[in-house]
Amino acid sequence: MLNPLPFFLLFITAKSFSTVAADVQLGSTLSASDPNSKWTSPSQTFTFTFITDPSGASSAHFAAIIYDNSPNIPIWIAGGSDLGAADSTATLRLLSNGNLELRNGSSNSLVWQSSTSGRGTASASLDDSGNFALRNATRSDIWSTFDNPTDTIVPSQNFTRNHVLRNGIYSFRLSNSTGNLTLLWNESIFYYNSGLNSSATVNWTSPSLTISPIGIITLSDLHLSGPLSLAYSSDYADATIVLRFVKLDNDGNLRIYSFGKGSGSKTVTWSAVSDQCRVFGYCGNLGICGYNETGPVCSCPSQNFEPVDQRDSRKGCKIKVDLQNCQGNGTMMQLDHTVLLTYPPESVADNTQVFSTGFQACKSNCLVTNPCLGSTSLADGTGFCYQKTSNFISGYQSPALPSTSFFKICGQPEPNPPVLSADNVKRDGWRLKAWIVVVVVLVTILGLILVEGSTWWWCFRDSPKFGGMSAQYALLEYASGAPVQFSYKELQRTTKGFKEKLGAGGFGAVYKGVLANRTVAAVKQLEGIEQGEKQFRMEVATISSTHHLNLVRLIGFCSEGRHRLLVYEFMKNGSLDNFLFTTEEHSGKILSWESRYNIALGTARGITYLHEECRDCIVHCDIKPENILLDENYNAKVSDFGLAKLINPKDHRYRTLTSVRGTRGYLAPEWLANLPITSKSDVYSFGMVLLEIVSGKRNFEVSAETNNKKFSLWAYEEFDKGNTEAIFDKQLSKNEIDIEQVMRAIQVSFWCIQEQPSQRPVMGKVVQMLEGITDIGKPPIPKGVTDGSVSGTSINASSISAFSTIAPSAPAPSSSSSVQTPGILSSVSARNTERASSSLLQSEAKSAL
Numbered sequence: 009m010l011n012p013l014p015f016f017l018l019f020i021t022a023k024s025f026s027t028v029a030a031d032v033q034l035g036s037t038l039s040a041s042d043p044n045s046k047w048t049s050p051s052q053t054f055t056f057t058f059i060t061d062p063s064g065a066s067s068a069h070f071a072a073i074i075y076d077n078s079p080n081i082p083i084w085i086a087g088g089s090d091l092g093a094a095d096s097t098a099t100l101r102l103l104s105n106g107n108l109e110l111r112n113g114s115s116n117s118l119v120w121q122s123s124t125s126g127r128g129t130a131s132a133s134l135d136d137s138g139n140f141a142l143r144n145a146t147r148s149d150i151w152s153t154f155d156n157p158t159d160t161i162v163p164s165q166n167f168t169r170n171h172v173l174r175n176g177i178y179s180f181r182l183s184n185s186t187g188n189l190t191l192l193w194n195e196s197i198f199y200y201n202s203g204l205n206s207s208a209t210v211n212w213t214s215p216s217l218t219i220s221p222i223g224i225i226t227l228s229d230l231h232l233s234g235p236l237s238l239a240y241s242s243d244y245a246d247a248t249i250v251l252r253f254v255k256l257d258n259d260g261n262l263r264i265y266s267f268g269k270g271s272g273s274k275t276v277t278w279s280a281v282s283d284q285c286r287v288f289g290y291c292g293n294l295g296i297c298g299y300n301e302t303g304p305v306c307s308c309p310s311q312n313f314e315p316v317d318q319r320d321s322r323k324g325c326k327i328k329v330d331l332q333n334c335q336g337n338g339t340m341m342q343l344d345h346t347v348l349l350t351y352p353p354e355s356v357a358d359n360t361q362v363f364s365t366g367f368q369a370c371k372s373n374c375l376v377t378n379p380c381l382g383s384t385s386l387a388d389g390t391g392f393c394y395q396k397t398s399n400f401i402s403g404y405q406s407p408a409l410p411s412t413s414f415f416k417i418c419g420q421p422e423p424n425p426p427v428l429s430a431d432n433v434k435r436d437g438w439r440l441k442a443w444i445v446v447v448v449v450l451v452t453i454l455g456l457i458l459v460e461g462s463t464w465w466w467c468f469r470d471s472p473k474f475g476g477m478s479a480q481y482a483l484l485e486y487a488s489g490a491p492v493q494f495s496y497k498e499l500q501r502t503t504k505g506f507k508e509k510l511g512a513g514g515f516g517a518v519y520k521g522v523l524a525n526r527t528v529a530a531v532k533q534l535e536g537i538e539q540g541e542k543q544f545r546m547e548v549a550t551i552s553s554t555h556h557l558n559l560v561r562l563i564g565f566c567s568e569g570r571h572r573l574l575v576y577e578f579m580k581n582g583s584l585d586n587f588l589f590t591t592e593e594h595s596g597k598i599l600s601w602e603s604r605y606n607i608a609l610g611t612a613r614g615i616t617y618l619h620e621e622c623r624d625c626i627v628h629c630d631i632k633p634e635n636i637l638l639d640e641n642y643n644a645k646v647s648d649f650g651l652a653k654l655i656n657p658k659d660h661r662y663r664t665l666t667s668v669r670g671t672r673g674y675l676a677p678e679w680l681a682n683l684p685i686t687s688k689s690d691v692y693s694f695g696m697v698l699l700e701i702v703s704g705k706r707n708f709e710v711s712a713e714t715n716n717k718k719f720s721l722w723a724y725e726e727f728d729k730g731n732t733e734a735i736f737d738k739q740l741s742k743n744e745i746d747i748e749q750v751m752r753a754i755q756v757s758f759w760c761i762q763e764q765p766s767q768r769p770v771m772g773k774v775v776q777m778l779e780g781i782t783d784i785g786k787p788p789i790p791k792g793v794t795d796g797s798v799s800g801t802s803i804n805a806s807s808i809s810a811f812s813t814i815a816p817s818a819p820a821p822s823s824s825s826s827v828q829t830p831g832i833l834s835s836v837s838a839r840n841t842e843r844a845s846s847s848l849l850q851s852e853a854k855s856a857l
């Protein structure tokens with residue numbers, strides 16, 4: 009007779025294990041040649057089986073855990089996608105000693121193993137979370153795929169600082185000290201290092217990164233009361249997404265992917281490095297990264313070089329004639345709009361690697377220096393020259409880059425054949441003209457400086473009154489671009505006691521002044537600044553170190569007691585709004601389409617420089633027609649950049665002012681939704697301005713003509729109907745309009761005002777789109793403008809939700825310590841702004857120059 013007790017026990021055991029069922033028995037085998045051999049999770053969400061190379065590059069087989077039986081979504085690969093390649097008869101065995109082994113069928117050679125033999129493995133199972141674990145008799149994990157990730161993280165997987173994602177030469181880790189997300193090339197070069205700016209307040213003990221099921225990358229720690237959000241996927245909280253995961257791709261970028269139900273394909277919803285060419289070594293040694301219509305492209309610097317592998321341009325290039333066999337015949341080959349990135353970065357302290365010199369000297373110095381393989385001359389006003397001696401050089405070419413690079417070669421330079429298109433030819437002609445203008449302007453300015461300088465010196469050399477000041481106005485100081493410090497008295501005199509007011513911006517009133525050397529200047533009296541003297545000077549230094557044709561130049565400053573003033577170059581033609589939104593009586597002020605297009609392009613270039621190319625990158629935060637000034641030639645110059653950081657967030661006056669600005673319709677939705685402010689917020693504002701440049705109407709204007717809808721929304725509807733003519737300014741005469749340019753501008757503006765920051769292009773891309781270098785797809789409807797009118801200083805909840813898709817249940821996205829004061833403007837905390845500008849821009853931009 010059966011003893012009832014063991015039977016009962018058996019029953020209990022089976023019952024309690026049924027939730028984790030689908031156990032894999034020791035001795036089980038998966039075989040690549042049998043498509044039906046697989047281990048599945050209890051509800052069949054995940055499957056452990058053999059797949060063929062997901063990239064399609066080879067015929068190799070991989071033992072992988074895949075999602076939803078879909079071979080193109082492997083979330084874990086035995087040995088990783090580089091070392092785990094096996095043949096078509098390979099097997100994966102869970103041996104009775106507890107080791108998991110992948111062997112090639114042909115040679116029986118070991119490809120990969122879990123190294124868990126003799127550690128008491130009693131069972132193994134694949135869970136519905138996607139984790140495959142080997143467990144001992146008391147069901148404690150001995151080894152698991154979550155603890156040994158390859159290149160992917162899925163929700164419910166904890167990624168700690170002991171873990172690494174790898175793909176090829178790239179790896180991803182959490183920094184031990186700061187909890188930052190770091191991406192490395194060859195285990196040594198950081199090209200992305202970004203996280204929360206809270207290192208000062210958090211002592212990380214066990215930081216752990218997760219991708220939440222609604223699509224937010226969060227960081228948790230024992231010390232924190234709750235997880236902190238680091239990155240948002242563009243479709244976060246979208247309920248139709250069934251799986252999200254973070255993956256380190258083989259191009260070195262870390263991305264969040266979404267997999268929608270029934271869509272069968274994955275989409276990218278966030279990338280760590282927004283500019284793929286900024287991924288170190290993306291194009292290999294001596295490869296140059298640039299963009300064509302479809303994406304990043306790798307090429308060789310010139311025909312003096314050849315690809316290492318004809319079939320894979322990412323493998324890099326080699327020089328055809330070795331420099332060592334070239335005594336005396338070396339020359340420098342010039343590449344415009346190119347920077348060379350090397351590792352280790354040249355040390356600014358070492359004046360043989362980085363120094364200030366002219367363009368020609370930067371070229372010739374390298375030619376006579378050994379070892380020097382190339383050099384980069386920055387044309388951003390600093391005149392810095394970087395000498396490249398490293399044995400790994402990675403280049404980046406973009407029409408928006410103001411720098412020129414040189415490669416040392418043997419013999420005559422043989423440039424790459426130009427990509428000839430009618431468009432290019434037109435642009436080249438235009439460029440030549442632009443160059444002539446630039447040269448003429450420069451010569452004129454130099455002449456003027458000399459004449460004025462010597463006249464001035466002649467007049468005042470004997471005047472003791474000016475003796476003290478002359479040092480300040482020395483030519484040398486002007487040439488170095490250092491801002492001049494003025495006394496408050498001096499500026500009072502200059503502006504005749506602040507008499508002639510030019511306007512009142514968000515940061516204070518602006519007055520006209522005439523400097524001692526008769527230069528007309530605009531003097532801005534800052535309000536609401538409570539920063540210390542030192543901080544103010546630092547910001548002034550940052551602002552004045554930005555030199556660009558399309559940025560208003562800072563001449564000097566004053567910091568005395570509580571007075572804080574900035575002195576800018578004076579713009580004859582005032583701000584753009586005066587020209588765009590004029591009434592009939594000033595019809596003399598209508599701008600031609602050509603000027604408008606140049607203003608749009610100039611503005612975009614100025615902002616690109618602020619975002620991507622200057623040394624301390626800046627998010628403007630307040631782009632609007634009032635802040636775009638025009639010189640006598642109607643060149644656009646962006647003003648008021650770098651000021652957002654100076655304002656004390658506790659100053660209520662400023663808040664009020666900001667909220668008034670907010671009503672003007674240029675603020676990106678993330679300002680209202682308390683999301684991090686990034687350079688993409690500027691892109692949004694630029695998009696609104698661009699639409700206004702085309703239409704001559706305020707984007708938030710509501711009238712009967714626009715069916716009582718906000719202009720920007722109505723404009724999209726007309727555009728969608730194909731009725732673009734309705735959008736552009738009636739005051740422009742039809743025959744002078746370049747319809748192709750207008751169409752481009754309209755489409756670009758709709759891309760820029762997309763609600764999701766990640767859908768908006770970066771400014772560099774905007775420049776390329778406007779120039780017609782990059783194709784522009786049809787923009788989707790910008791949801792953010794569908795509702796509208798945010799009025800007054802208070803914004804009600806309904807208008808916030810209309811601006812964002814955050815479900816009410818979604819956790820409030822918060823930075824560690826942003827001040828949670830009631831009212832919408834708590835989001836405009838300087839901290840947010842600072843984080844935006846530092847984490848997203850500096851880390852990328854500074855990584856490898």
Ligand SMILES: *[C@@H]1O[C@H](CO)[C@@H](O)[C@H](O)[C@H]1NC(C)=O
Binds near residue numbers: 118
């Ligand atoms: C196993 O086979 C694959 C595909 O043929 C091959 O690439 C790999 O080098 C082999 N590995 C070993 C260890 O033999």
Ligand SMILES: *[C@@H]1O[C@H](CO)[C@@H](O)[C@H](O)[C@H]1NC(C)=O
Binds near residue numbers: 144145146147
């Ligand atoms: C299983 O592993 C856990 C943790 O390592 C250990 O405490 C336990 O004793 C092990 N059980 C057996 C049966 O070895």
Ligand SMILES: *[C@@H]1O[C@H](CO)[C@@H](O)[C@H](O)[C@H]1NC(C)=O
Binds near residue numbers: 154164165166216
């Ligand atoms: C991840 O970490 C959290 C908190 O630290 C813990 O509750 C959870 O069980 C962990 N998940 C896994 C799969 O280890």
Ligand SMILES: *[C@@H]1O[C@H](CO)[C@@H](O)[C@H](O)[C@H]1NC(C)=O
Binds near residue numbers: 169170181182183184
């Ligand atoms: C962080 O520290 C842990 C344990 O000390 C170590 O295993 C890990 O490799 C370190 N990670 C980095 C990125 O240095």
Ligand SMILES: *[C@@H]1O[C@H](CO)[C@@H](O)[C@H](O)[C@H]1NC(C)=O
Binds near residue numbers: 194400
């Ligand atoms: C990566 O680093 C190792 C050791 O530092 C070096 O030997 C190797 O050449 C590097 N790889 C490349 C592609 O430069």
Ligand SMILES: *[C@@H]1O[C@H](CO)[C@@H](O)[C@H](O)[C@H]1NC(C)=O
Binds near residue numbers: 209210211
């Ligand atoms: C972090 O650690 C340091 C040194 O152990 C300690 O002085 C400091 O108070 C800690 N900070 C926090 C926020 O716990």
Ligand SMILES: *[C@@H]1O[C@H](CO)[C@@H](O)[C@H](O)[C@H]1NC(C)=O
Binds near residue numbers: 303304305
């Ligand atoms: C852009 O470059 C890629 C990679 O070289 C190429 O496959 C693609 O066809 C190019 N696209 C265009 C429009 O030239």
Ligand SMILES: *[C@@H]1O[C@H](CO)[C@@H](O)[C@H](O)[C@H]1NC(C)=O
Binds near residue numbers: 333334335336337
């Ligand atoms: C340098 O160039 C000249 C003319 O092209 C050639 O005759 C000479 O052999 C070259 N010298 C070397 C060292 O290559």
Ligand SMILES: *[C@@H]1O[C@H](CO)[C@@H](O)[C@H](O)[C@H]1NC(C)=O
Binds near residue numbers: 460481527564
């Ligand atoms: C006049 O003085 C200011 C301040 O030093 C300087 O920036 C400006 O270039 C000078 N103008 C001329 C024409 O020299």
Ligand SMILES: *[C@@H]1O[C@H](CO)[C@@H](O)[C@H](O)[C@H]1NC(C)=O
Binds near residue numbers: 580640
């Ligand atoms: C703009 O500048 C030009 C050139 O100095 C001048 O002729 C024109 O009158 C100015 N326009 C306005 C509206 O001030």
Ligand SMILES: *[C@@H]1O[C@H](CO)[C@@H](O)[C@H](O)[C@H]1NC(C)=O
Binds near residue numbers: 202204
């Ligand atoms: C960590 O990230 C913050 C913010 O992104 C950045 O300011 C800081 O420099 C990073 N830390 C390191 C060590 O690079």
Ligand SMILES: CC(=O)N[C@H]1CO[C@H](CO)[C@@H](O)[C@@H]1O
Binds near residue numbers: 205206208842843846
């Ligand atoms: C780079 C950056 O923005 N760092 C700031 C982080 O926060 C501390 C104070 O919390 C500031 O002092 C840093 O300047």
